[in-house]
Each structure stands twice: as structure tokens, then as C-alpha cells.
């Protein structure tokens with residue numbers, strides 16, 4: 001807690017000698033009676049008294065650079081209009097500073113009684129200790145120091161009238177009525193200056209503010225012998241006289257003093273002779289400056305110059321500069337200049353704060369993210385910035401404020417425009433990516449309808465984009481998202497087209513697989529039974545399959561929304577692929593092995609089976625050669641059928657795909673040549689096939705011949721007769737010998753059982769193996785036995801030479817492709 005007032009009170013009650021001496025000094029008394037030390041006066045100080053006073057204009061008429069910073073120190077800068085300005089005028093050394101110090105608790109210098117010289121030079125300013133009031137102590141008029149120089153008096157009057165609400169005119173009681181006195185000169189100056197400022201001056205048409213100024217006459221050293229009413233009457237009469245004596249422009253001739261000034265009066269007793277009464281009167285007068293509820297409250301709003309506190313520094317400096325240059329002081333221009341300056345300052349501060357806030361989202365937007373609720377954020381920042389600007393700048397000149405507000409808004413919008421564009425671009429990207437994802441997911445559903453999936457996805461994407469773009473768009477801006485929306489539409493279309501192309505490709509592939517499957521059977525069947533109408537069957541089947549494929553495509557493509565051009569392209573692809581499928585299948589079917597197999601089967605059917613399909617058993621009397629030649633020739637006539645695709649009617653031939661269209665490069669990289677499209681087997685290959693078939697046929701012929709030889713080699717019938725005659729006795733001996741008969745029965749029963757159980761084959765095989773084995777072992781033994789005898793080796797070698805000669809013969813015949821020779825070699829063996 002601050003102990004100073006208590007200590008001071010104690011010191012005042014029991015002063016030391018030094019203090020007594022100090023207290024006897026009048027100037028010290030002033031300081032001692034400052035509000036900080038006189039709490040008992042009824043008003044405790046509220047402002048930062050002692051924070052210093054400021055010489056606003058020095059004796060060389062220079063204006064201070066520190067006014068704004070002092071206003072801030074005094075805590076007045078953010079008061080808006082809630083502050084007042086008062087200035088004191090009067091002759092030098094009439095106790096003006098003393099009065100202000102007592103009245104407002106200020107700390108202006110007071111004249112040293114001993115020296116009796118001017119103390120206040122220029123214009124000083126100090127805040128009131130009791131209210132938000134700026135108090136100006138103006139250099140006294142009529143001073144010895146300035147002599148006849150009225151220049152400063154005029155300038156200070158002009159300055160004070162332009163910036164203060166109340167002018168205190170300080171005068172001694174005994175000066176009243178002295179019309180020629182210094183005060184009268186001062187007042188005349190004030191009136192003249194005021195007319196110039198607020199009366200319209202010389203220029204009749206120039207609009208001027210009709211502001212009133214309050215003049216408070218403080219009559220000092222009022223003894224009381226003359227009643228105050230008499231004094232005020234005298235003063236008022238003097239004022240009127242002065243007013244009347246002014247040389248006014250014609251249009252102001254009729255104007256009265258009261259139109260421009262409100263006059264009020266206060267009297268203060270002699271400070272030295274009646275200190276208590278003086279104090280009382282000062283206290284009472286102070287109330288008129290502080291207590292707003294009083295009817296005689298001095299700072300009425302009508303007197304306020306409507307300069308916001310934060311602009312006072314700039315405004316007063318501007319006024320003083322105008323005053324110095326002796327130019328016609330144009331207050332509206334000054335106020336406009338002030339408004340421009342301050343609005344710019346406020347605007348800059350607001351933009352700084354705004355930029356800091358908006359920085360938070362700039363980065364993510366620049367990085368390509370969509371910031372959720374960006375529109376709300378932007379609107380909030382703009383609203384905050386405007387409300388700050390409105391709060392501080394709306395006190396200034398309305399026109400300038402409105403203009404600057406629009407400027408500020410434009411700056412904010414311009415600064416946010418890239419954020420808006422970035423957000424809209426990012427929305428575009430995000431929505432397009434989602435669209436792709438949605439379509440991909442939709443196309444995985446079984447039985448999907450492509451058109452429905454795409455249109456649903458598109459509607460969703462557009463809706464999402466528009467919602468996001470509208471959210472971020474700020475009213476009354478030229479921001480537009482329509483162009484981006486068009487780009488999005490274009491992108492959606494491209495994505496849908498890409499998906500459709502993929503789907504079409506898949507569908508075409510599926511159709512191609514079906515075509516291959518469907519062609520498989522008819523082609524195989526037709527080519528395995530070659531006959532003249534074979535190609536008609538194949539091509540009819542092909543026509544059916546490919547027409548089904550096209551119909552399938554067109555049915556499905558309807559939901560894809562493909563263009564005619566795309567359909568045409570897909571159909572031509574299907575046609576080409578179907579044709580290729582047919583070609584490949586045919587090529588498979590006309591491979592050497594397959595053709596030879598088919599020919600062999602056909603030949604055998606004719607050669608080995610009779611017309612009833614019964615297998616032939618060749619007998620010696622059969623004409624094998626004719627049958628063979630017929631079957632061979634008939635089969636050979638079928639071979640040319642495979643050479644070309646040649647239907648009975650050329651109308652059956654399908655339309656060939658155009659060679660330049662690359663339908664499926666991966667699947668079939670060899671270029672398609674329509675000139676050879678219907679050719680399957682080249683003449684050379686035909687010849688080779690013919691030869692190979694002939695060899696096969698010859699083999700069949702040889703086989704047939706051999707079967708005749710083997711049947712001829714059977715035992716003749718007469719041999720059976722001879723056998724019966726010659727072996728009759730032996731047979732009877734066996735039949736009638738019980739032992740032989742029993743053995744015969746056992747052998748017959750065993751044979752029957754073996755046949756019944758199907759063991760004949762295995763038994764034969766076993767016996768054959770055993771015989772071979774025995775033969776091999778015997779041969780080996782013999783070789784071993786003759787190994788050491790050279791004559792025996794000579795005997796063996798010619799035999800093996802003969803055998804190898806036969807082998808060579810057979811191999812040679814096989815090399816030449818002479819089947820018959822090969823078989824003969826085999827028989828020789």
C-alpha cells in the first residue's frame with residue numbers, strides 16, 4: 001500500500017523548520033496543494049498526474065513530436081470521443097498556471113514571485129487528474145517578452161479554437177470594464193479567428209462547421225464588493241461591443257456572438273488574502289468540469305471537436321502547421337486528412353492481425369489440402385477485421401471512413417483470393433479422386449448399370465464441389481468458382497470415359513472368349529469330317545456366333561452410354577477378334593498332325609470298312625489294290641478342301657477387318673494381311689501332306705496284304721484229313737488208355753479254366769518271357785563257350801553282317817519315306 005499521503009499528512013501536522021520555510025514559499029504552496037497531496041478537496045485524482053506535462057509548442061513555435069506517445073502515457077489514446085480539451089488564455093502572470101493546477105491537478109510551472117517573469121512559454125499540455133481532460137496552458141498575452149508582437153497570440157488563439165471545447169479567459173476583477181485592456185484585444189483576436197474558422201470566412205459559399213466554443217471567464221481576485229452579476233453584465237456588454245466592432249463579411253453581418261460562443265462566468269476570491277475561500281471556490285468550479293449531472297456542466301457534447309483521442313496528436317500537429325504557414329485554416333480538410341491518415345493506420349494494423357490469422361490456413365491450402373470450414377473461418381476473420389476497423393475508424397470523417405472501409409475490404413478480399421482459389425482447386429482434385437473411387441467400387445457390384453453408376457457418382461461429385469465452393473465463397477466479391485466447376489465437369493467426363501473404355505475393353509474380351517468357345521465345336525466337327533459343304537457349315541456357324549457377339553455388345557453398351565463412334569470401334573474390334581479367333585482355330589485344325597489324322601481316319605473308313613461299316617477281312621481273292629486305290633484317291637480329293645476357306649457361295653464369306661486397325665496388338669502382334677485371309681495351306685505344304693498321307697495309306701495297304709498272307713499261311717484242309725487218317729490209331733490209344741484219357745481230361749479242364757478266368761494272355765506272356773530268358777541264357781553260355789575259339793567268331797560275324805545289312809535296308813527305306821520298302825525290310829528280318 002502506498003504510505004505517502006499518510007506520511008505527508010503527518011509531516012504537515014508537525015512540520016520541520018525546513019518544511020515551514022518551504023511552505024511559506026507561494027510556489028511551493030501550489031505544488032503542495034496538488035491533488036495528490038490534498039485528498040481532502042473532494043476529488044481524488046484519477047489520471048496519471050505527474051506523468052509529466054508536455055510543451056506542445058515551444059517558444060520557437062515548433063510543434064512537439066511526442067504528443068501521441070504522451071497521450072498514450074496519460075492513458076488517453078484509446079478514449080475515443082470520451083475526452084475533453086480545455087485551454088486557458090489571459091494576460092501574463094495572472095495566475096493561469098496556478099488556476100489550472102488547482103482546478104485540474106496539473107503540474108504546470110508557476111511563476112517565481114521573486115523574479116516576476118514569464119514562466120509559461122509556448123503552449124503546454126497536461127492531463128487533468130480528475131477526468132479525461134487535456135489541459136492546455138497557453139503563453140500569456142500582453143507579455144513584456146513578446147512586446148507588441150501579436151503574432152503568437154493570434155496563432156495560439158487559432159490553434160486553441162480549432163482543437164479545444166472550452167476556452168478559459170483568466171482576468172483580474174479590476175481589469176473588467178477596461179475596454180482598452182489587454183483582454184479586450186485578446187478577445188477581439190479570438191472572435192476574428194473564430195469567424196474565420198467557423199463562420200464561413202470571406203468565401204460565402206464555402207461550407208463551414210457550425211461548432212460552438214464555450215468561453216469561461218474566470219474573474220480572479222474577486223473581492224465581492226461588486227456582485228458577480230454586475231461583472232458578467234459588464235463583460236457581456238463588452239463582448240457584444242467587440243463583436244459589433246469586428247469587420248465581418250457581408251453574409252455574416254447579421255450574425256451574433258451567441259451563434260458562435262456560449263459564455264459563462266466564475267469568480268474566485270483573492271488567493272493570498274482569502275486562501276480558504278479561494279480553495280472553496282476552486283473546488284466548486286472543478287465540479288462544473290467534472291460533474292456531468294450539473295446543469296452548468298462545462299464540457300457539453302456540442303462543444304466537442306469530434307476528433308478521436310488517437311487522432312489528436314496528428315490533428316493538432318496538422319492544425320499547427322496550417323497556422324504556422326498563415327494559410328486559411330480549413331478544418332474539414334484537416335479532419336479529412338486526419339481521417340485518411342488514421343484510417344490508413346488502423347487499416348494497416350487490422351491487416352497485420354488479419355494476415356497473422358490467415359497464415360494458419362494458407363500453408364495447408366497451398367499444400368493441396370481442403371480445409372474444412374474455411375468459408376466460416378474467412379468470414380469470421382473478415383468480420384473481426386471490419387469490427388476492429390469500425391470501432392476505431394468510424395469516429396473519423398464519415399466519407400473517408402466509408403471509403404477506407406471499402407478499400408480495406410478490397411485488400412482483405414484480394415489477400416484471401418488465392419486461398420479461395422486454392423481451396424476450390426483442391427476441392428476439384430479431391431472430388432475427382434473420390435469420383436474415380438466411387439465408380440471403381442460401383443463397377444465391382446454384380447449386375448451394375450454403368451450409366452447409373454456414373455451418373456450417380458457425377459451428381460455426388462458435383463454436389464460436393466458446389467457445397468464446398470459455395471461455403472468458401474464470400475458475398476460481394478468477384479470470386480468465382482464456375483470456371484473450376486467447368487474444369488471439374490470436364491475431368492469427370494474424362495474419368496467416366498476412361499472407365500467406360502476399360503469396361504468396354506473388358507466386355508470385348510469377354511465376348512471374344514465366348515466367341516472362341518462357341519466356335520470350337522462347330523469348327524472341329526466340320527473339319528474332322530471334311531466334305532465339300534464343310535466351309536458352308538463353318539462360316540454359317542461363324543456368322544451366327546459373331547452376330548450373337550455383336551448383339552450382346554450392343555445390348556450391354558446401351559447402359560454404357562457409348563457414342564456411335566465408340567460403338568463402331570468396339571464392334572469392329574469384336575469383328576476383327578472373332579475373325580482372328582476363327583483363323584486361329586482353323587490354323588489349329590489344319591496342323592499337319594490333325595490333317596493327317598483326319599485323312600487317315602477318312603481313308604481307313606473307306607478302306608478297312610465296307611459300305612455297311614463292317615470291318616473288312618481281306619481274303620486272297622479280294623481286290624485289295626482297287627479298294628486301296630479308290631479309298632486313297634477319294635481321301636486325296638478331300639485334301640484340297642483344307643487349302644482355302646471356300647464356301648459354295650461367296651456371300652458366306654465374312655467381311656474382313658480393316659488391316660490398319662490395331663485391335664489387339666498384344667494378342668496378335670503380326671500384322672493382318674487380307675490378301676491371304678482365306679488361304680490356309682500353301683501348295684508346298686499340300687504336297688508334303690499328300691506325300692505323308694500316301695505313306696500312311698501305303699502302310700495300311702501293306703498291312704492288308706500281310707493279313708492275307710497270314711491267312712494263306714494257315715494249314716490246308718486236306719492236312720486235317722491226313723492227320724485224322726494217320727493219327728487215328730494214336731487218338732484211339734489215347735482215348736482208350738485210362739491214363740492218357742485222364743491226362744487229356746485234366747489238360748482240357750485246365751485249358752477251360754484258364755480260358756474262363758481269362759488267364760490265357762498272362763500265361764502266354766509268362767511262357768514267352770520264360771522262353772526268351774532261356775534263349776538269352778543259352779546264347780550267353782554259347783558265346784562264353786565259343787569266346788576262346790577264333791573259328792567260331794568267324795562263323796558268327798557273317799551272320800551279324802547279314803542282319804545289319806537288312807537293318808540298313810530298312811533304315812534307308814524309312815529315310816526315303818518308302819513305307820512299302822520299310823515293311824518289306826521288316827519282313828526280311
Ligand SMILES: Nc1nc2c(ncn2[C@@H]2O[C@H](COP(=O)(O)OP(=O)(O)OP(=O)(O)O)[C@@H](O)[C@H]2O)c(=O)[nH]1
Pocket residue numbers: 026027091092093094095096097098099109110111112113117118119120139140220221269270271272
Ligand atoms: N493576487 C493573486 N495572485 C495570485 C493568484 N494566483 C496566483 N497568484 C500569483 O501570481 C503569480 C503568477 O502566477 P502564475 O500562475 O505563474 O501566473 P501565470 O499567468 O501562469 O504566469 P505566466 O505563465 O508567466 O503567464 C504567482 O506568484 C502566484 O503566486 C491569485 O489568485 N491572486
